[in-house]
Amino acid sequence: MSNGLDTLLALDGVSYAIGDGFWVKFVVFSVQPTSHIPHGIKYSLTLHHRSGQRLVGFDNAHAPKAKRRKFTAKRQEWDHLHERHDVYEYDFDTPEQLLEDFWQAVDRCLAAEGI
Numbered sequence: 079m080s081n082g083l084d085t086l087l088a089l090d091g092v093s094y095a096i097g098d099g100f101w102v103k104f105v106v107f108s109v110q111p112t113s114h115i116p117h118g119i120k121y122s123l124t125l126h127h128r129s130g131q132r133l134v135g136f137d138n139a140h141a142p143k144a145k146r147r148k149f150t151a152k153r154q155e156w157d158h159l160h161e162r163h164d165v166y167e168y169d170f171d172t173p174e175q176l177l178e179d180f181w182q183a184v185d186r187c188l189a190a191e192g193i
Contacts, residue, residue, distance in 0.1 A: 082172055082173035082174035082177075083119070083173045085173065085174075085177070086106050086119065086121070086173035086176065086177065087106055087107065087108065087119075089104035089106055089123075090104060090105060090106040090107055091104070091105070092104045096125070096184070096188070096193075097188060097191075097193040098128065098193065099127075099128025100125065100126065100127060100128060100133075100188065100191075100193065101125075101126050102123070102124065102125050102126075102184065103122075103123075103124050103126065104121075104122070104123055104124075105120075105121065105122040106119065106120070106121045106122075106123075107119075107120055107121075108120075113155075114138070114155060114156045115138055115155070115156060116155060117170055119138075119170075119173065120138060120139065121136070121137060121138060121139075121176070122135065122136075122137040122139055123135065123136045123137070123176070123177075123180045124136075124137075125183075125184045125187060125188075127191075132160060133161075133162060133187050133191075134159075134160065134161055134180070134183045134184055134187050135159070135160035136157075136158075136159050136160075136168060136176060136179065136180050136183070137157075137158065137160070138155070138156040138157045138158070138170070139156070155170070157169065157170040159179075159183070161183065161187070
């Protein structure tokens with residue numbers, strides 16, 4: 079996991095424009111592993127609309143709000159995915175897979191926006 083982890087950690091603080099007024103932002107850092115963050119990486123990878131609205135977000139910054147959760151009762155990890163107004167469980171596997179899944183979601187969202 080070292081090379082992928084190094085790549086993911088190197089993105090911390092990076093933000094840049096995509097398309098006509100859209101942008102992505104990365105916040106990533108190492109933390110002590112816990113039951114909520116067993117992989118020891120706290121992250122927020124987001125795509126924003128030109129209006130500032132978050133369109134896509136992969137994060138584990140907090141437990142998702144219970145009313146919008148689609149998690150099983152046994153789930154303890156905080157990893158989740160925001161797609162517009164919906165929140166879904168996200169199974170963190172590796173840093174590489176996280177980045178791949180994020181960019182695939184960004185591509186789907188931008189295609190839906192006509193970008």
